[in-house]
Amino acid sequence: MKWVAAAAAFAAMTGLALAQQPTFFRIGTGGTAGTYYPVGGLIANAISGHGDKGVPGLVATAVASNGSVANVNAIESGSMESGFSQSDVAFWAYTGTGLYDGKAKVEDLRIIANLYPETIHLVASKASGIKSVADLKGKRVALDEPGSGTLVDARIVLSAFGLTEKDIKPEYLKPGPASDRLRDGALDAFFFVGGYPTGAISELASSTAIELVPITGPEVDKMLAQYKFFAKDKVPADTYKGVAATDTISVNAQWVTSAKQPDDLIYNIVKVLWNKDSRAALDAGHAKGKLITLDNATNGLGIPLHPGAERFYKEAGVLK
Template sequence: MKVKHFILVAAIFTIVSGDLNVVIAAEKPNQITIFSGRQGGSWYGMGGGLAKVFIDSGVKSSAEVGGGISNVAMVGAGKGELGFSMSIVPRMGRLGLAPFKSKVTNVKAIAQLAYSKVHVVVSKASGINSVAGLKGKKFASQPVGNVTTEAFKAVLAAHGMTEADLVLTRGGQGYGAKEMKDRRIVGYTATTSVPSPSFSDVSQSLDVKFLNVDDATFAAMKKENPGFIRDTIPAGSYRGQTKAVSTAATAMILVVNDSMPDAHAHWIAKTMSENIATLRKIHKSWGNLTVKAMAAVSGIKLHPGAAKYYKSAGAM
């Protein structure tokens, strides 16, 4: 009887253990595609680094090219599991604002990763001291659909202006810096990390001034889009910048389709948190990342599975 009882117990344990392993395995996604940024850009490298974290944790993963706005559309359409974006973008998607071709209402966040700060720089020789002073001036923004473009449009709107009020040209940060150094424009804008190589470069070549986003301007921006965050460019970030510059920021976020199973979202948040030391080494802007900061998303709701993990970890 004892032998039979032992065999029965062993058989039950084997069956239960087998089922448990299936459950545990099911908690991991089968694969993770991460829509990141342009090939050669910082986001593409971040995507590759994050993919390796997932691969090393047992899940097939890859980084694909993308952009802050297109990634939300792609994840919303179920074309991939994760996408990098910025905190001002989800609202644009929910409302179907250009350049979105239709509303995207089915994305949530897994984590917030870093801040990008609105930089509006002009040459001191231009005599411009405020955003209003840009009216009628030659100035560079970035291509249509870029997060920088949308952030700068929000700054202008808060001053009762539009892009049409400027003599505007478009290009990346390197383009803006070159045009400014060649004196073809009075300044340019980018929403980027601090310090930014392009702004460091131009401030070494010219005497420049970074324009403040004052309290009234920020309040108007925040009212229109809750994804904006109050921030500063610390004094000494660039040559000649002796005082902190008040500005707005938008946070880098990791988005998922809200149909992702809670267990999968939980696993992703948990895996990232448990590998936070590795994440900090992927890019300088992630160097001070904490689990609490990952949980503090702006402009979008956390996926319930991710929220469950952060609560269990004491991060929220």
Template sequence: MSSEKTRRRFLEATGIAGVAALAGCSGNGGDGDGDGTTQDGDTTTTQGGSGSTRLSWHAGGTGGTYYPLSNEIKTIVEANTDYSLNVQSTGASVENVGSLADASADFALIQNDIAYFAKNGTGIDTFEGNAIENLEGVATLYPETITVVTLQDTDIETLSDLSGATINTGDLGSGTQVNANQILEAVGITDYNEQNAGFSQASEQLANGDIDAAFVVGGWPVGAIEDLANTNDVQIVPIQGENREAVKDAASWFADDTIPAGTYTGVDEAIETVAVQAMIATHAGVDADTVETVTAAIFDNLDELTIKTDFISVDSAQDGMSIDLHDGAAAYFDA
């Protein structure tokens, strides 16, 4: 697939008329509880049960890290504030930016590179001339490892072996899709059949022989890959050596990363790769008190998290922050 075809498909999927149209991809009704949510153009905050104020938090696919981490955050916030969080499964970063742009979400998890592109109206076609001026940062969380997964019987051992392959590059409009296409282009791979689905479906596609490889972006271990490795002989394709340098030269937000040996069943050696950074974002229409209260609830109670606990901390919460902080987040971290 040529990079031009990829760009055309991406624009068709996301809607060239405006990045805010991305928010419509999430199918909000499937995750709602039926309480009549109203929007005032600035925030999706609504009155929940028992006098609590409900906030909309957009995560990612259920097979990645965003969704389970968001539900742990939901538990912490609801236990320590008067807010309730409505966590929604979505197509992740690019779609989540659209939800923040039109205020159909109050908070969302996104990648730091996607945040930069969106805020500055650059980097990828979706945001060219469509800067999301109301997008603001809350905190960075952990490295999001790029994992290229296949099965051992495909004989795919290096990135160059992906030429001519059928590859799931992630959900349409996701940061995973953006990163996958950036990496493939950087190493000179243009001849491939692109499939688009979330991590869980990609795992099923691999198991069924419908695709040859899949890109997954998320903090290891990724649940969908763990499940696949428990029933199939998986292989993780490294991004190393000249290929890794080419990827970093093409996009400065990629950093070196390593998947430790034993992270996945049958993968007994450490795998070199690259990573971006996961972050919490919000929009300017959410008031400072709300953002400060939610931020404090999370970072004052990190001992209640079980996911990515080696990385998430107050001290590192601004490492790799690629956009301006919301005033409420700044009030917490500057206190």
């Protein structure tokens, strides 16, 4: 009977070990100088299990990436469990349109939560004399890296004003390196899509005379009618040092995952995301954190919610 007792003890120990195995959950974000990365860190810390907080056994991490497109592709391939994406990129991926025209649809893409508006920044040095999108012709302009949602939107904005990359001197840089080059006089302007204020632009404005270029006018009105995921937006005065209030446009930042992720896991993650401890962390951790609210979590989705998330939102009364 000793071997029976030993086997039972071993089974119990093995079961305990299995029960204690952590569940890893990566959140693809963006460049470290943008908004996705710090917000992703806040959310990862809030949902990770530690003490009596978070999802028990969950180890969530924010991973720097090239942004929306790269995150969607990583979710599709299984190299990331989740990630942040602009609403336009998520819609295109799911429907096989726009940027994903001619590519296989990412049919398993699902939403965990809508997060906050992402503002399209067009940052220019005052010395460049750039006052409108049309003024970018012939200028040195950074459009962000391939795989980023910023690059996609920058191309749409240029096109609205009758411009292509052939009409400018394009560079493909994240906002951090682009800021450095603009500060050094090696760049005239750069695009960045993200929640304001973003660290790289705040730092740049503290040492360099910059302007936000308005993205407005009849060209933009026509563009908004064509691309429903854009909305009018305004960056308030002095969001960045010495920069006046600027009319522009925005898309939504969304937290997306795969339909293959377990329903109970996503349900528990969403439940913790909207508890009082997470609320306090979001409010205190980043200017955009205050805009991440349960009331807005199911607005402007464009693609289906993950069933686990949908279950929570129905229980919470924000979905019927």
